[in-house]
Amino acid sequence: MKCPHCDHKRSRVIDTRESGDGIRRRRQCTSCSQRFTTYEQINTAVHIVKTDGRREPFDRIKLLNGMRVASAKRAIPVARLEGLADQIEEHVYGSGRAEIASSIVGNMVLDGLKQIDPVAYIRFATVYMDLRDLESVRAELDRLMGRA
Ligand SMILES: [Zn+2]
Numbered sequence: 001m002k003c004p005h006c007d008h009k010r011s012r013v014i015d016t017r018e019s020g021d022g023i024r025r026r027r028q029c030t031s032c033s034q035r036f037t038t039y040e041q042i043n044t045a046v047h048i049v050k051t052d053g054r055r056e057p058f059d060r061i062k063l064l065n066g067m068r069v070a071s072a073k074r075a076i077p078v079a080r081l082e083g084l085a086d087q088i089e090e091h092v093y094g095s096g097r098a099e100i101a102s103s104i105v106g107n108m109v110l111d112g113l114k115q116i117d118p119v120a121y122i123r124f125a126t127v128y129m130d131l132r133d134l135e136s137v138r139a140e141l142d143r144l145m146g147r148a
Contacts, residue, residue, distance in 0.1 A: 001027065003029035006029060006031055008032065010087065011028060012079065012082070013026070014026050022040055023040045024039055025037065025038045025039075045057040046093060046100055047100070049099050049101050049102060055099065058089070058093075063085055063109070064082065064085045066109070066124070067081045067084065067085065067120070067124065070113065070120045070121075070127070076117050076120060087108075087112065088109065092105065109124060110129075114144070121144070122140065125140055
């Protein structure tokens with residue numbers, strides 16, 4: 001969703017409300033801070049396909065909760081996590097596909113968290129990438145720190 005004022009690609013949703021058969025979102029550009037409104041038609045749910053083949057509807061709240069757990073006790077503004085969730089949600093619904101692999105969503109969370117907070121990133125990676133032992137956590141840390 002490009003900002004109509006400066007063409008910047010990222011915006012933050014500051015208000016969401018139902019409007020007729022769609023959703024009206026008030027957005028604020030993360031670059032120029034100008035506000036604009038978008039209208040979305042309710043779409044059929046996009047399903048997330050897990051690695052074991054199970055499907056479940058994309059759930060923004062669940063996504064955000066996963067990020068919150070990984071960010072516990074870190075000084076990360078909630079708005080940054082919500083911004084990341086918005087970005088991922090936009091990608092999921094904007095893809096025009098009925099199904100999307102959980103690995104795509106997981107990688108988007110990892111990429112986003114990596115830029116927000118390294119500890120939250122490692123915590124999320126530990127669960128999501130199923131790093132079962134200290135060795136694999138260290139390997140990921142080394143990779144993150146450019147030592148591998
Ligand atoms: Zn802008």
